[in-house]
Amino acid sequence: MSSSPRFWEQKSLTAMTDAEWESLCDGCGKCCLHKLEDEDSGEVFYTCVACAQLDTERGGCRNYSRRLQLVPDCIDLRPLDLAALHWLPSTCAYRLVYEQKPLPPWHPLISGSRQSVHEAGISVMGRVYAESEVAVDDLEEYIVHWVE
Numbered sequence: 042m043s044s045s046p047r048f049w050e051q052k053s054l055t056a057m058t059d060a061e062w063e064s065l066c067d068g069c070g071k072c073c074l075h076k077l078e079d080e081d082s083g084e085v086f087y088t089c090v091a092c093a094q095l096d097t098e099r100g101g102c103r104n105y106s107r108r109l110q111l112v113p114d115c116i117d118l119r120p121l122d123l124a125a126l127h128w129l130p131s132t133c134a135y136r137l138v139y140e141q142k143p144l145p146p147w148h149p150l151i152s153g154s155r156q157s158v159h160e161a162g163i164s165v166m167g168r169v170y171a172e173s174e175v176a177v178d179d180l181e182e183y184i185v186h187w188v189e
Contacts, residue, residue: 049138049150054123062119065134067148067158068100070165072116075172075180076128085128088183091169100159100166132163 045051048061057065073095077086094103094112102108108115118126123139130136134144144151147161158164175183 047150049134049144054135054138064150065138067132067134067163068155069130069132069158069163070095070100070169071130072118072133073102074165074169075183077180077184078128083127086184087130087187088180089165089169089185090172090175090180090183091165093172095165095169095171097165097169097171098167100164 048057049065052061054062070091071087073092075088075090075092077088078084079086091097092102092112092115094108094115095101096103104111109117118135123129123135126136132145134148134150137144145161145163146152147157147163149155149157154160159166170183
């Protein structure tokens with residue numbers, strides 16, 4: 042971790058160490074959901090259908106260190122321009138830090154608990170289907186609008 046207690050308020054995302062960067066992830070799992078984009082408006086819609094690697098009952102990626110090899114559509118956020126990643130949820134710490142907004146009280150770096158994101162009802166844990174349970178052609182039927 043960082044030697045600076047609230048490093049996310051003092052450093053840009055690009056200046057963070059790998060450990061600091063990884064600790065920003067609250068474990069909500071929303072980035073692991075299948076998303077649909079309206080071709081005309083560019084609006085992104087989240088579904089309640091999760092990547093096969095997301096543990097839908099406990100949260101977290103089953104193979105985080107190998108996710109990019111196992112899931113061709115998986116995205117490594119670190120090298121990307123976060124300004125272009127409008128699909129990240131409004132509660133995402135990467136987005137919040139980029140937008141110079143505070144982390145919410147349930148974020149593990151604030152609460153001190155990795156469970157707080159689940160207790161606050163922010164995570165997808167227990168609220169999604171595994172992609173093996175849903176036909177790809179039916180994804181539109183699984184669009185969700187969760188309050189953030």
